[in-house]
Amino acid sequence: MKPAIDIRNLGKQYPLHDAPPYVSLRDILSQSVKKVFSPAEKKEKFWALRDINLQIEPGERVGIIGRNGAGKSTLLKIISRITPPTTGEAFIRGRVGSLLEVGTGFHPELTGRENIYLNGSILGLKKAEITRQLEAIIDFSGVEKFIDSPLKHYSSGMQLRLAFSVAAHLEPEILLIDEVLAVGDLEFQKKCLGKMEEVSRKDGRTILFVSHNMSYIASLCDKAVLLDKGRLVKEGGAAEVISQYISSARSITALDNSPIAANPIVRLLSVQSINAGHQRCESFAADETIGIEMEYEVLQAGHVLWLGYNLHNEEGVNLFDTHSVNTAQYTEPHATGKYKAVAWVPGHLLNTGMYFTSCAVFNHLRQVIHLHEKDILVFHVHDVFERQTARGMSPGEFPGMVRPLLEWKIEKSET
């Protein structure tokens, strides 16, 4: 059988620009006047994807992982024909359904039912197919009561449910999914994942799944592809590729001088996990203190910057958010310069496993988010048996999202 997706030497080049990609006629005119007097400057270009070769068999479910800017979304965009490649070619066998964004084309003035037809046809369904599935779509969305009132009266959660419901009933041979599950409540997310799994197992559908959530990738995909700076660096079993990604994600340090993320006010230089001795460390014993350290440079003085981390476990559960509330900089503006901020996670708190840390520079009072880098740091917590932990002497898996060592007291209440 021929592969469902056959990608050969695919490359995509974008011009590198600081300004928006579209231009104004005024600029063009003024630039062409300037060009007469000064030699033309060379336009810089960069490769968002380079020399990608990938064969995906029908029925395979492939996770695409990599850091921000690795080319994951560009790859999906090319496969779904939203943007053409610069070099190479790809053969797609079967109908492609793309969930790059659910709810595309929804119109607030139209009713839920009308939007199902509109959205369905935008996503590639035929009118007859929509009519056939209409009841199932409405059922799955859970908004039956409001199906004939205009969408503008829906809450955003309801809109999302309806949107996803349409998308979940697409019947393409190849399904492209990009981070859709990042939105919506947990219960609905589970429902969607379940539906997707059911669909792909039963009908042998090919799925390409882009996510930052390694646990979703691990549970949904049998194969994974790791992209880094536009190149395919690893292809193989999901678990194997995820572990390589995690070890490469750890190596985000100040060693290379390029900032990880930047804007005119602040740029992020590094994020790393450190032990009590301030040494970089990626694997901690369950009783060890874990320091999460970010190094950043303030480029513009006068802003009150809050720093924050949030920690997700392998299941994607947000264990906690922590903000720099007890620092002087929480109320007073930063001066320009480089800073290091450490938050210490006490020992005996996290259960064993992999943890994904996102970091942010923001100010909720002013409603600004200067930086928010998702899952930028990954570390691991392992068991320790030679010292006292909450596990005590019990063998096997120790359940619970956290694993605090609590103070127990036993007294004899009756003599």
Place this chain on the structure above:
Amino acid sequence: MEQPQTHIQPPGRFSTGFREIWQYRELFYFFTWRDIKVKYKQTSLGIIWALLQPLGMMLLFTLLFSKTLNFDTRPLPYPVFVLSGLILWNLFQSSVSHAGESMIQHAGIIKKIYFPRLIIPGSAVLVALFDFMMGLLIFLVFCLVYKQAFHWYTLPYFLGGMLLLLLAALGTGTFLAALNVKYRDFRYTIPFFLQVLFFSSQIIYPFNAITQPVLKYILALNPVNAAIELFRCGLTGQVPDSLVLVAGASTTVVVFLAGLYYFRKTEAYFADIA
């Protein structure tokens, strides 16, 4: 089972892509359906508004010009003359301005979903055609009031005029739509451009009122003039002015092909720059 195979490669040679549009005809229909539906849901006057506007303009021009400038529009009474020009002009103007804005308006969808991009300006033109049909009904009633006779040749002339106009509008609209994606300030020139075109079209004056020879040849190139000429001949039974028809129809074909070509050439990159 034979599955559809898609071959993705860097943009190559020019093709009109009409076959693909045919495959996506349902989406074409839904886009048009949505815009008509939303348009008439949002305005409480609904369809009436689409009808009142040309009637009001007709009234205005009749009051202003029929007595003061004394255009010889015979055999058509001036109100019928003006209204016929106005409804066709409205079709052109609303097609061009909506099609011109359409790609920017749909930037969100373009960046997320693939479909033949021509559907977007195409459906803008179809929405305008729907409004035109409403206006045409009023016009026909108006003709009856003025005891304007219809003949066997009325329909083919009407259709010919509409076809010319739609081709010119689609060409201009797609061209402007593509330009608008790339040059964001281009849109500000569209109203001015339309205004110039309005006054160079034989809407409020008959073409034979132009006597200056150079001006006459320039205005004959305006595709709207040819469309209105054909349309009115359907009522008068006169033979269309060959200069207006030949020059206007030639520009129409050129505009249609050029607009389509430019749009198709640039559409692959709309998602990158929109």
